[in-house]
Amino acid sequence: MNATNSRTRGTLITVITWILVLLFFFPVFWMALNAFKSETDAASSTPLLFFTPDLDSFSVVQDRGMVTYLRNSLIAAGGATIVILILALPAAYALSIRPIKKVQDPLFFFISTRFLPIAAVTLPLYMILKTIGFLDNIWALVLIYGAINLPIAVWMLRSFLLEIPIEIIEAAQIDGANFLREFTRIVLPLILPGLAAAGLICFIFAWNEYFLATLLTSNDARTTPPFLGSFVDGRGQFLAVLSTAALIAALPVIIAGWIAQKQLVRGLALGAVK
Amino acid sequence: METEEIKPVVVEKTTWVSRGLLLPALVFAIVLTQIPFLVTIAYSSLNWNLLKPAEFGFVGFDNYVKVFQSGNLIPSIIATVLITTLAVVGSLLLGLFFAILLDRQFKGRAVARTLMITPFLLMPAAAALVWKYSMFDTNIGVINYVVTSLGLPPIEWSTDFPLYTVVIVLIWQFTPFMMLILLAGLQSQSKEILEAAAVDGAGPLKTFAFMTLPHLRMYIEIAVLLGTIIIIQVFDPIAILTKGTGGTKTLSYLLYERAFIGLDVGEAAAYGVVVVILTIIVASVALRTMFKVFISGVQR
Numbered sequence: 384m385n386a387t388n389s390r391t392r393g394t395l396i397t398v399i400t401w402i403l404v405l406l407f408f409f410p411v412f413w414m415a416l417n418a419f420k421s422e423t424d425a426a427s428s429t430p431l432l433f434f435t436p437d438l439d440s441f442s443v444v445q446d447r448g449m450v451t452y453l454r455n456s457l458i459a460a461g462g463a464t465i466v467i468l469i470l471a472l473p474a475a476y477a478l479s480i481r482p483i484k485k486v487q488d489p490l491f492f493f494i495s496t497r498f499l500p501i502a503a504v505t506l507p508l509y510m511i512l513k514t515i516g517f518l519d520n521i522w523a524l525v526l527i528y529g530a531i532n533l534p535i536a537v538w539m540l541r542s543f544l545l546e547i548p549i550e551i552i553e554a555a556q557i558d559g560a561n562f563l564r565e566f567t568r569i570v571l572p573l574i575l576p577g578l579a580a581a582g583l584i585c586f587i588f589a590w591n592e593y594f595l596a597t598l599l600t601s602n603d604a605r606t607t608p609p610f611l612g613s614f615v616d617g618r619g620q621f622l623a624v625l626s627t628a629a630l631i632a633a634l635p636v637i638i639a640g641w642i643a644q645k646q647l648v649r650g651l652a653l654g655a656v657k
Numbered sequence: 658m659e660t661e662e663i664k665p666v667v668v669e670k671t672t673w674v675s676r677g678l679l680l681p682a683l684v685f686a687i688v689l690t691q692i693p694f695l696v697t698i699a700y701s702s703l704n705w706n707l708l709k710p711a712e713f714g715f716v717g718f719d720n721y722v723k724v725f726q727s728g729n730l731i732p733s734i735i736a737t738v739l740i741t742t743l744a745v746v747g748s749l750l751l752g753l754f755f756a757i758l759l760d761r762q763f764k765g766r767a768v769a770r771t772l773m774i775t776p777f778l779l780m781p782a783a784a785a786l787v788w789k790y791s792m793f794d795t796n797i798g799v800i801n802y803v804v805t806s807l808g809l810p811p812i813e814w815s816t817d818f819p820l821y822t823v824v825i826v827l828i829w830q831f832t833p834f835m836m837l838i839l840l841a842g843l844q845s846q847s848k849e850i851l852e853a854a855a856v857d858g859a860g861p862l863k864t865f866a867f868m869t870l871p872h873l874r875m876y877i878e879i880a881v882l883l884g885t886i887i888i889i890q891v892f893d894p895i896a897i898l899t900k901g902t903g904g905t906k907t908l909s910y911l912l913y914e915r916a917f918i919g920l921d922v923g924e925a926a927a928y929g930v931v932v933v934i935l936t937i938i939v940a941s942v943a944l945r946t947m948f949k950v951f952i953s954g955v956q957r
Contacts, residue, residue: 397763403755408772410829411779413799414787425791430799474682477675484672487948489679494947496690498940500890502912503929504693506922507700511693530689533682538951562674593782593893594909598917608782612897615786622790622797629783640778641771648837652879655951656841 417626425623440627449628452610456632458521459596459606460589463528467536467585468578470529475540480552480570490541493534501531505598512599521604524596528589535588535653536581542654543577544570577654580646587636607632694933700926707920720927729911730931737907740820741889744827745881751828752835752880753873759836760843770840777833785897788826789815793898819903826894831887835880842876843869878950882943908932 405412417425421437474493478486508527509518517523547570555565593608600606611632614625640647648656704716724730759770776784792800793814801811814822846869854864892909895901901910912932916925 393761393763396758396761400758400761400763401765401769403758404769404772407755407829407832408775409799410784410787410792411775413791414783417791426797428797428802430797430802470682470685473678477679481675481678483675483679489683491944491948492683493686495940495944496686498886498936498944499690499694500909500912500929500932500936502890502892502909502916503933503936504690504697505913506916506925506929507696508693509916510700510922511696526689530686533686537682542951587778591780591782593780593896594913597896598913608780608893611780611782611786615790625786625790629780629787633778633780633783636780637775637778640774644771644774647774648841651834652838652841652883653951655879656838656876 414626415630417622418630420623420626422620422623425626426620437623440623443624444628444631447613447628449607449610449631452605452607453632455521455600455604456590456606456608459524459528459592459604460586462522462525463532463589464582464586466525466529467533468582471533471536471540471581472574472578474537475544476566476570478537479541479544480547480549490538493537497531497534501594505595508595509598518599519601519604521600523599524604524606527595527599528585528592532585532588535650536585539581539584539650539654540574540577543574543580547573576646579643580650580654583639583643583646584650587640590636697926697929697933700922701930703923703926705922707922716923720923721931723924724927724931729906729915729928732904733906733908733911734935736820736904737889737909740823740827740891740905740907741885743820743824744831744888744891745884747824747828748831748835748884749877749881751832753839753877755832755836756839756843759840774833774837776830777837779830781830781891781893782897784830785826785894788829788894789898793822815899816903819899819905822898823894823905826898827888827891831884834884838876838880838883839873842873846872875950878946882947882950885943908935 413430416432418440419436419438420431420434421439424431424434424437474489477483478490483489512518512520512523551569551573552565555569591608592606596606597609600609611625611628614621614628701720702715702717704712704714704719706712755773759766759773763769779787790798792798795801795811795813798814800814805811812818851864851868854868859867890909891907892913895905895907895910896913899905901907901914906914912925912928915921915928919925
């Protein structure tokens with residue numbers, strides 16, 4: 384009898400869990416649903432679960448040039464991620480496997496730059512970029528997103544590198560492997576999951592960035608997040624178009640995060656959690 | 658044979674190689690984060706209003722006097738502390754709750770977990786817009802449909818409850834973040850010890866309070882620290898949902914407003930410097946905790 388009881392309780396908790404999870408997920412589900420509605424159906428005061436699918440909003444979004452904004456986002460986030468990994472991996476190496484004397488100081492410096500309120504320096508940043516003619520330039524975003532997320536990657540990669548057994552590296556050094564060999568043959572293959580995790584996190588943060596993109600770009604370099612706001616229209620109905628654009632904008636990161644859940648956890652905790 | 662004779666040199670060489678490896682990242686970070694800050698300090702001593710270019714000139718600390726006399730700072734500090742605290746505590750508790758639910762074995766757990774993390778992956782600007790126009794909206798919002806179905810008057814969220822509007826969206830986005838870290842903590846707990854405790858007659862509540870919570874402590878610290886760093890600078894939901902009205906004008910939003918609506922470069926820069934100094938004071942405490950949690954934990 385006791386066993387049946389605890390079984391019923393287990394089922395009950397499972398059902399409650401599912402209800403809460405679905406409730407929590409509902410706004411995303413609703414966004415996806417609205418993306419396939421006509422404007423009239425999306426603006427219905429009684430929320431419509433069942434409706435005739437309408438793909439009009441997809442062509443509207445395309446006509447508004449969303450592809451360009453997505454391309455800009457890809458350059459900004461992808462470029463920043465590449466810059467970060469190229470700079471962060473050697474730095475993390477010098478802070479773990481071949482440590483310099485005072486490892487703490489650079490670690491401290493890197494993470495303290497992440498604390499710096501970006502908003503405090505945006506206007507000077509704006510003026511500097513304006514002076515050197517880099518306003519509304521996608522490569523400026525690449526560099527800035529690179530600088531903002533570099534500390535995350537350095538900290539993460541360091542924690543991954545510290546996990547490589549020192550014996551493996553010492554063995555390679557005794558065998559006379561020079562630095563480049565030690566790095567490409569031994570360390571690089573072992574650090575690939577770490578690079579994937581760091582890259583994913585940096586890419587997500589850069590892809591989703593709204594504040595600087597709004598202020599430092601206008602036409603040529605405008606990325607997707609500020610573009611989304613342009614669908615808000617004070618006069619007419621816009622929820623279907625807005626939902627479509629939001630869905631398309633968010634999908635790459637959502638899918639990447641779904642696939643790489645394990646790396647995501649590790650990455651979000653700067654490597655401190657497995 | 659080569660290693661034998663140059664042994665002392667190898668150590669020397671290693672240090673230089675290491676410094677060389679570190680240098681590019683260090684230079685990159687210094688140039689891109691410190692130079693704009695130095696420029697900000699320089700700007701803060703200038704009378705530089707973009708609308709009145711004729712009055713350009715050096716004014717010393719005048720801009721700082723204006724900043725402290727404006728009375729903008731204290732309300733913004735309160736808004737920042739309030740929103741950050743509510744969002745961090747709210748998402749931590751909700752995240753812990755969901756982590757416990759999803760730590761159990763049940764049908765479709767992987768799917769449930771995948772659905773749960775989605776709000777965190779959703780672009781914040783998209784999340785704020787979706788909440789504003791499809792959830793909170795007075796006419797077509799789902800929440801107000803539920804509220805009016807219950808016979809209650811519709812709620813004008815962003816004007817009646819601006820603070821909670823922002824906090825709700827933040828909690829929704831950061832609960833998965835907290836949950837992921839806490840779930841990793843729960844799963845790293847030894848199942849044998851928990852079973853032994855159950856055999857010894859410890860109830861689930863007792864086990865949770867005396868074994869699971871202490872085990873989770875490090876994970877909670879990590880989650881709170883990293884969550885706070887991100888949420889304290891948050892801008893998107895405020896810009897989209899309330900535009901800083903009704904006690905939601907955080908320091909980030911205030912800086913934005915001073916800079917890009919006021920068009921007074923000098924004054925905006927002074928605001929920036931003051932906020933950075935405030936941040937340094939708070940961050941030095943946070944950084945020390947962070948070092949304790951992260952670095953001493955994995956020191957080789």
